Amino acid sequence: MREHGRSGLSWERLRQRADLMAAIRAYFAACGVVEVDTPSLRITCASDPHIPALAVGEAAEPQFLQSSPEALMKCLLAEHGRPIYQLGKVYRAGELGRLHQPEFTMLEWYRPGWSMQNLMDEVVAILRLVEPAVTQVDTVDWRSVFVDHTSLEPEADRHALAQRAAGLGVSRQLLETADPRALRDLLFSHCVQPTLGQDRPVFVTGFPAEEAAFARLDPADDTRALRFELYWAGVELANGGEELTELDAWRRRASADLEYRRRAGLPVMAIDADWVAALELGLPAASGVALGVDRLLMCALGANAVGHVMPFARD
């Protein structure tokens, strides 16, 4: 339990945080990626139903603390077509635990003209800022690791997924109401995720199209998204991919998210007019990624919780 008035961090830890931020800025400065600082407060927020937005202000006209700088960074990409990064605080309502704080530091960057693979190589360069011993990072296929650790195919029917989940000690309410996708999330987070990147960091790719978020689908196999996640010691560190640039496809996905929110009784925010305008103006082909800076520091220092590397973290 943190004492009032105390940061909970040693001076050494505070220095290590500062050193990492300085190293990130020095890295990008050296390769011509420009820092931007888009607003944290906007009238809409991420449509992803599983990203709970933190609403502030009057209930009649709520504003949202941003869960990521994605939308406005895409506007800058459409407007200027240059590589950019943002290093700053982002917010999630109700996320608190060993790996979660309601406010945390995110590094998000975009590389116009780069493939997903190019960007993954650059993510490794960022990892090396804290852990120079990391030279090579393996890539595993989402479907293969799912099968390896659950003995089930992710396309298995609801009954089979539920039967596997029941063995994990799952509440009856969850078992009875979860759709196949939720059960798959459950199995991935309980059976697969803890095993990922135990010896050294690992990328997961080959996510199914319904988990594409706003990444484009693989032109060679449109059941898969060109998206990756980075894991280290069972902790998800980064999430990126090749950006979706077609407005129609974007509208379909955003509407599906909002429809899901409506059905689930979650807040339904407005379609992001800035993001739509960026797509209308024309988003260049680009890859982008968001990386949790606190988690990176936590893994590099061998800490057990993000709160142990963040000043004034919540219990």
Added chain:
Amino acid sequence: MTTYATNQFKSGLKILLDGDPYTIVENEFVKPGKGQAFSRVRVRNLKNGRVVEKTFKSGDTVEGADVMELDLQYLYYDGEFWHFMEPVSFEQYSADEVAVGDNKIWLKEQDVCKLMLWNGSPISVEPPNFVELKVTETDPGVRGDTSGGGGKPATLETGAVVRVPLFVEEGELLKVDTRTAEYVSRVKE
């Protein structure tokens, strides 16, 4: 009836699962990269002490368990139930064999015990950490041996059997740690 959403989970919270009262030992927020969030909790069954893991979908609700802890004075055993009394209100409670369990060997009349009540009925009885009990049976004492080395079994007035030093005699009053079932010292009456 109280219900709790997963974001209210914290250690010590008493909840009802599959009809049994549990206390939350540890709560972890689990979330895959993209997708549903879950609450994974370690919970202890308040009736049998067993610890299990359980996963909930974030936002799910569970019923709170109407559990409270009371300090009650032990009165007597009637052959079926152990009777306790609240020292201020004089309200009486009776605990059955399941609730008292292995702790029955530490219950001495007048001692104040911690009882956990679920829906008003005792489900567990915790004796004081130290109790003073008379030796009813042990081998004759070895005079002059105050080293405490070696030792021998002694049966106490409640039926408990503890290892005591060789010098302990029948009829003596002993202080015993109920958590470890170990002899602490002799007590002067």
